[in-house]
Amino acid sequence: xxxxxxxxxxxxxxxxxxxxxxxxxxxxxxxxxxxxxxxxxxxxxxxxxxxxxxxxxxxxxxxxxxxxxxxxxxxxxxxxxxxxxxxxxxxxxxxxxxxxxxxxxxxxxxxxxxxxxxxxxxxxxxxxxxxxxxxxxxxxxxxxxxxxxxxxxxxxxxxxxxxxxxxxxxxxxxxxxxxxxxxxxxxxxxxxxxxxxxxxxxxxxxxxxxxxxxxxxxxxxxxxxxxxxxxxxxxxxxxxxxxxxxxxxxxxxxxxxxxxxxxxxxxxxxxxxxxxxxxxxxxxxxxxxxxxxxxxxxxxxxxxxxxxxxxxxxxxxxxxxxxxxxxx
Numbered sequence: 001x002x003x004x005x006x007x008x009x010x011x012x013x014x015x016x017x018x019x020x021x022x023x024x025x026x027x028x029x030x031x032x033x034x035x036x037x038x039x040x041x042x043x044x045x046x047x048x049x050x051x052x053x054x055x056x057x058x059x060x061x062x063x064x065x066x067x068x069x070x071x072x073x074x075x076x077x078x079x080x081x082x083x084x085x086x087x088x089x090x091x092x093x094x095x096x097x098x099x100x101x102x103x104x105x106x107x108x109x110x111x112x113x114x115x116x117x118x119x120x121x122x123x124x125x126x127x128x129x130x131x132x133x134x135x136x137x138x139x140x141x142x143x144x145x146x147x148x149x150x151x152x153x154x155x156x157x158x159x160x161x162x163x164x165x166x167x168x169x170x171x172x173x174x175x176x177x178x179x180x181x182x183x184x185x186x187x188x189x190x191x192x193x194x195x196x197x198x199x200x201x202x203x204x205x206x207x208x209x210x211x212x213x214x215x216x217x218x219x220x221x222x223x224x225x226x227x228x229x230x231x232x233x234x235x236x237x238x239x240x241x242x243x244x245x246x247x248x249x250x251x252x253x254x255x256x257x258x259x260x261x262x263x264x265x266x267x268x269x270x271x272x273x274x275x276x277x278x279x280x281x282x283x284x285x286x287x288x289x290x291x292x293x294x295x296x297x298x299x300x301x302x303x304x305x306x307x308x309x310x311x312x313x314x315x316x317x318x319x320x321x322x323x324x325x326x327x328x
Contacts, residue, residue, distance in 0.1 A: 031091055031269050032065040038259075039070050039084045039095040041077030042163055043191025047129055047212035051257045052096040054289050055126050058280035063272070073190040076166025077101040078109060085114035089262040091269035094123070099255040103315035104171040107323045116260075116316065121270055122308035123259040124277035128296035129210035130234055131172045131253040133226040133243070134218075136202045144226040144246035148180055151206075159185040161195040161204040165326050168255040169195060172229070173208035175322055179250045199223055210255050211236065211294035229253040236294035254296070256315075258308050270305060278303050 038056050040049045049071060056067040072080035081101045087093035095101075102116040114120075133144065141147040151158050160177075162170035169192055177183060187204050189195040192213050198204045200222045208229075215236050217223045227246040228234055243251045259277060261270060280286050281297055290297055301307065 031266075031272060032063055034092065035066045035068055036060075036063070036091070037070050037093050038067050039072055039080050039093065041072060041080035041095065041097065041101055042167070043073050043193045044069075044071050045193030045213075046163065046191045046196075047168075047210035047255075048096055048098055048257050049191075049193070050212055050293065051127050051129070051290065051295065054286060055277060055280045056096075058283050058286050059273075059276040062276040062279050071191075074164070076105070076108075076164035076170060078105055078112065078114075078166055081105070082113040084260070085119040085262055087262050089121075089264040089266075091261060091265050091273065094259055094261050094273070095120075096126070096257055097260050098168055098257045099315055099319075100166050100168045100171055102258070102260065102312050104168075104319040104323050105166050106316050107320040108166050108171070108326050110325050116312050117309070119263050120260040121263055121265045122305045122312065123261055123270055124274045124281075124303050124305070125256060125258045125298045125308050125311065126277065126281070127212075127257055127290055128298065129168075129212050129255045129257065130294060130296065131168075131208050131229040131255060132211055132214050132218075132237075132240070133176065133206070133229070133251075134199060134209055134214060135206040135224050135226065136199055136204065137222060137224055138202065139205055139224065141226075144241075144243070144248055147206075147226050148248060151184065152180060152182055155182045155184050158205045159187050161187045161189060161198050161207040163192040163195050164188050164190065167192065169207055169209050171319065171323055172253045172255065174324075175253055176208055176251050178322065179248065196223075208253070215292075215294050227251075234294050236292060256311070258311075274303070274305055 040052050042048050053069055060067045077100055084095035105112055141150045160173050196213055199207055218225045225240045227243045228240050229243045229251050233242055
């Protein structure tokens with residue numbers, strides 16, 4: 001075999017070797033190939049934590065990899081959200097954010113280390129969570145009208161629990177207090193779970209909380225509920241009147257929880273995560289667990305990344321005139 005023939009043969013062998021490598025390359029495992037971390041910006045047992053655990057347990061089955069919940073508390077959820085924004089954008093670090101971390105935080109913290117619209121990729125809206133006006137079980141007022149009269153007359157004595165400045169419980173009660181034109185003492189906790197425990201223990205007077213965290217306590221009689229801040233009553237608490245029925249129609253508030261990824265996460269990864277979340281929300285068992293807690297499951301059209309992006313934008317606009325910068 002002459003030199004020319006040997007070169008041609010070598011080239012042919014190289015080409016064959018390249019072709020034989022293609023199938024193995026094409027068959028390489030697709031995302032995800034390892035466990036995914038889901039950051040929850042509040043303590044275990046709170047509304048965001050509960051919703052996240054219910055939905056991600058089903059998502060993990062769909063994706064074929066475990067989803068590890070990591071509770072990171074502090075600064076009304078902004079500590080965890082900042083960490084998530086700075087995480088590697090490969091789809092292996094996500095966050096379950098909400099109205100506080102991804103909307104109200106913008107006007108609340110002028111020097112916020114992240115921006116919800118610029119530093120995250122929206123994945124899917126998980127659930128709406130109506131807000132309730134709650135109080136310790138032996139709080140004197142019997143109904144919402146008496147509550148309004150009482151807190152106005154005793155504003156220097158009463159206090160309101162919340163899960164940290166910027167949390168849903170803090171922001172929603174800021175709205176309530178503005179409607180009532182009062183400024184009670186706020187008592188911050190590292191999460192809604194600890195705040196609820198303080199309310200149950202009678203260590204604080206009242207709080208505004210997402211329904212997911214409150215249904216078991218209300219039904220158990222360990223706290224009292226004055227009203228739900230939505231236009232209609234909730235099936236999980238049919239005896240709790242709306243704020244309009246109870247005499248305070250100006251107070252309307254509903255939070256939400258959703259999944260986000262760091263900016264720049266590949267579109268195909270976002271699509272796969274969205275599909276898994278949508279599938280979870282269509283699962284009969286997941287739906288029952290969320291509905292039993294009083295959550296509002298978004299219709300299919302509202303579960304897309306584009307829809308979530310529009311929600312974040314509109315929520316920032318809604319809360320900016322309501323929420324004052326921290327410390328003011």
